[in-house]
Every structure is written in C-alpha cells, then in structure tokens.
Ligand SMILES: Nc1nc2c(ncn2[C@@H]2O[C@H](COP(=O)(O)OP(=O)(O)O)[C@@H](O)[C@H]2O)c(=O)[nH]1
C-alpha cells in the first residue's frame with residue numbers, strides 16, 4: 202500500500218514536527234537549518250523521503266514530499282511554480298506509464314494529499330495562502346491546517362476557522378471534502394464525516410517531546426503555565442487529522458486523486 | 474514631554490495588542506482588518522496616532538507610528554522604502570525647523586525608538602528581518618522583540634534569543650544598547666542595564682483581556698492548559714520592556730536619536 206503526502210507552508214509552522222508526530226517516526230532526522238542568507242538565495246526545493254511504516258496491522262509505504270523555502274523569501278512570487286510543476290510531472294509520469302507496456306508494475310508517485318499549513322498569526326488567509334490554493338485546488342486534494350494552534354485560545358481558533366472558511370468560499374477554492382451528499386455510508390460514518398467537515402481547517406499542535414501529565418506520559422509542550430497536549434481533543438484536532446488520514450480517508454484521498462485530479466489532467470492532455 | 478515610538482513587523486505578531494498593553498490604552502480602537510485581496514494591492518502605509526498619557530506622574534505626549542502592510546505581501550521588496558523615507562523625512566523636517574527663525578517651538582516628530590517584531594516561528598532572523606535592520610540601524614534606535622512568545626517554551630526562547638543575537642553580530646547590525654562602557658552610572662543601575670542587555674531580544678506576550686489567577690485579576694491569555702500572564706516575569710519580558718521604555722530609558726532613547734542618528738543625517742546633509 203502506497204501513499205504520498207505533500208506538506209506545504211512557510212518555515213517554522215511546525216510541519217516536520219507534525220509529520221513526525223503523525224507517524225510516530227523520525228522523517229526528518231537531520232535538518233540543516235538554513236540561515237537567513239541561505240534562504241535569500243534559494244528557490245523552493247522539493248524533497249521526497251519514504252518510509253515503510255505499519256499502521257493498524259497494515260504495512261504502508263509512506264512518502265512525504267516537503268517543500269522547503271516556500272514563502273520564506275522577501276519576494277515569494279516564484280514559490281508556486283516548482284510545486285505546481287512537480288505535481289504535474291507526477292501526472293505526466295503516470296500517464297506515460299499507464300500507456301506503456303508494463304502497466305502491472307506502475308509506480309504511483311502522484312500526490313494523494315497536500316496538507317497546507319496556515320499560520321495561526323494570520324487574521325485569516327494571507328495573500329500567499331490564497332494564491333497557492335487557487336493554483337493547486339484543481340490539481341491535488343488540499344487539506345488546510347492551522348499550525349501551532351497552541352498559540353490561540355479556543356475563542357480565537359473558532360473565529361479564525363470561520364474566517365478562513367469564508368475566504369475559501371469567497372475565492373471559490375475547492376478544498377478536499379469529507380462529506381459526500383450522494384454517498385451511501387451508514388449513519389455513524391456520516392456523523393463522523395460531518396464532524397470532520399465541521400473541524401476544517403484542523404487546528405494542530407505537534408510535539409516530539411514526552412511530558413508527564415497526571416501520572417501519564419503524553420506528547421506535549423511544557424509551558425510555565427501548563428502543558429499543551431497533542432493528543433487531547435480539548436487542546437487540538439491532531440487526533441481527528443491522524444484518524445482521517447491513516448484510518449478512515451486514505452483510500453478516498455487516493456480515489457479522488459485518480460478519479461478527479463488525474464482525470465482532469467488526462468482530459469486536458471488528450472484534448473491538446 | 475514628547476516621545477515617538479515606531480512599531481514594525483508583519484501583521485499578526487501582536488504589535489497593536491502590545492502597544493495597548495504598554496500604555497494601558499486603546500491606541501487602536503477601530504482597526505479594519507484587511508483581507509488577503511486588499512493586502513495584495515496595498516503598499517506599506519505609515520499611520521501616526523498620538524495620545525496624551527500620564528506615567529508616574531509625568532504627562533507625556535506619546536505618538537505611535539504604525540507600518541501596516543510591512544512584510545504581508547507575496548513580494549515584499551517594496552516594504553522598506555516607505556519606512557526609510559518616513560524616518561528621513563522627520564530628520565529633514567527637524568533640520569529645516571532648527572535652521573529656521575522660530576527654533577523655540579520646534580516640534581520633534583523624529584522616531585525615538587523602533588520596536589522591531591520578530592516572529593517566534595522563525596528559526597532565527599528571516600531575510601526580511603535582516604534586510605530591515607541593516608537598512609535602519611544607522612537611522613533609528615532599534616529594539617528587537619520576539620512577539621507572541623507564549624508560543625515558545627522557556628528552552629525555545631533561550632535558543633531563539635541566542636540565535637538571533639548571533640545573526641545580529643554576523644550581519645554587523647547595530648541595535649540599541651542599554652549598557653554604556655564609559656558611563657558613570659551607579660552599581661544598581663549598571664546591574665539593571667546589564668540585565669536588560671542580557672534579555673534582548675525581549676520575549677513579549679500581550680493581552681487586552683483580564684483573567685483571574687489565584688484570586689487576582691491579571692492581564693493574560695486563557696488557554697485550556699493554563700493562563701499565560703503578561704506581567705509575570707516568569708512568563709515573559711513585558712515588564713522589562715515597559716520599565717525600560719517608560720521609566721528608565723526614554724530620555725536616553727531621545728538623546729541617542731539626537732546625538733547619533735540625527736547627527737549622522739545632519740553631517741551627511743551638510744557634506745553634500
Ligand atoms: N508552539 C508550537 N511550537 C511547535 C509546534 N510544533 C513544533 N513546534 C516548534 O517549532 C519549531 C519548528 O518546528 P518545525 O516542525 O521544524 O517547523 P517547520 O519549519 O514548519 O518544519 C521547533 O522548535 C518545534 O519544537 C506546535 O504545535 N506549537
């Protein structure tokens with residue numbers, strides 16, 4: 202079973218910590234932190250790294266595509282093209298492979314899900330957020346998340362989520378949907394999906410450190426005023442994101458990639 | 474007594490909340506939050522607002538200069554010029570006025586202090602931070618602060634401060650100094666100044682809301698895991714910043730502006 206996750210957002214929004222937290226693994230063992238000078242001169246990079254992991258008894262080859270440099274420069278106009286090109290190159294490759302002789306062993310490197318990190322400091326979406334999602338929503342499943350949500354009080358999270366959703370509508374941005382009006386799912390699944398849909402964008406806390414809370418060891422962030430717990434649903438939506446990505450919606454993310462985004466690409470290609 | 478404070482940093486770093494917290498006043502009563510579309514098209518603005526306040530029995534005409542739009546666009550190359558121009562225009566005006574007939578009633582609109590907000594999400598200084606400070610350190614007293622420091626654990630604050638100071642040295646950036654090696658200050662003042670110097674950049678939490686902690690009403694941020702208190706020195710450097718700005722260093726900030734930055738400008742002007 203293969204799955205490719207792309208993670209996009211400016212540096213420092215907690216992306217690599219989140220990926221490590223999601224899969225309880227060190228996807229990013231050694232990261233050179235670029236200093237400001239290095240970041241001025243670099244353009245956006247695309248970095249893939251794959252690991253075999255086991256989730257709920259299922260062996261999974263998980264690939265994470267990172268986009269270092271996105272949004273970090275003084276002028277970020279060129280932030281988008283390398284990412285768009287990369288996503289389309291995977292479609293090109295798949296198209297070539299599936300028209301070829303050896304279709305049985307086709308490798309699927311297409312991006313099945315793009316977690317787009319929104320800063321918790323914004324008053325809503327920033328220009329770069331709008332621009333990225335408008336350019337990418339017809340090419341990949343976008344799931345927006347609010348990174349480092351432990352910077353926000355519950356009231357602020359509620360307000361920010363509402364504002365982001367308004368702006369997504371205003372700009373006709375199509376993000377991945379959990380609910381399907383014509384679906385034949387059972388009552389419980391439908392309620393779970395509505396709950397997921399109502400939680401978008403997910404407010405996420407990530408942590409690689411374990412702290413002790415009430416005699417239990419949990420992943421969290423230790424502040425002088427208390428401990429923000431990653432897996433406490435009263436603190437953030439981490440558990441919801443993790444469950445939907447790994448347990449309930451992984452297959453649907455792949456199906457939508459195949460039936461909608463790739464199909465879109467394929468039709469445009471054969472029409473030319 | 475007049476004092477002009479400029480506040481610079483990208484939107485959402487808590488600047489207006491800090492200004493309101495510092496002077497226990499509503500400098501920013503009604504702020505239109507620009508949506509992403511409006512922010513794409515706007516260039517950096519310069520907004521002045523003045524209030525008469527009383528601090529420690531002294532009446533003070535405090536002017537705050539805000540720089541909305543700084544760092545918010547996709548391309549921020551033009552973020553600096555409007556601010557540099559504004560600072561220099563105040564020097565021009567003062568130069569003209571002090572060479573004029575009516576020197577007694579000269580109005581001093583020069584920027585006496587620039588609080589530069591650094592994001593707590595950076596791994597250090599970002600390209601825009603370096604660029605701004607390199608362009609401005611010879612024109613205005615820069616005091617760097619880390620905004621929204623309640624997003625950082627004590628260990629992270631320590632690490633970030635050290636990294637920022639290293640980068641400031643690396644880039645030969647001259648920020649405002651609290652300690653003066655040839656000063657004739659008394660022992661207690663010298664120790665206070667060394668403590669201030671050692672706390673740079675100040676890690677700041679700001680809040681306009683009052684919460685109850687142990688029976689006391691304090692300004693803070695109420696999280697599910699605890700209350701981050703603005704005026705608790707164990708939580709952030711707000712009290713240090715406030716004391717040095719209002720009680721101990723306001724006069725020195727004005728003196729350095731007159732004797733160093735303005736003098737610099739004046740010499741360059743008469744040499745042309
Ligand atoms: N406040 C807060 N800090 C976090 C969170 N997740 C990670 N961090 C810290 O933020 C810093 C940068 O995180 P990192 O995952 O490297 O960010 P990236 O640049 O987006 O990949 C590290 O010091 C983390 O400990 C979070 O959820 N909340």
Ligand SMILES: Nc1nc2c(ncn2[C@@H]2O[C@H](COP(=O)(O)OP(=O)(O)O)[C@@H](O)[C@H]2O)c(=O)[nH]1
Nearest residue numbers: 352484485486487488489490621623677678679
């Ligand atoms: N986490 C955190 N949030 C803050 C802090 N100060 C202000 N905020 C919140 O951040 C949002 C934006 O603050 P504001 O002062 O308007 O930011 P500005 O755009 O830099 O002027 C508001 O919802 C504030 O309540 C702080 O110290 N920490």
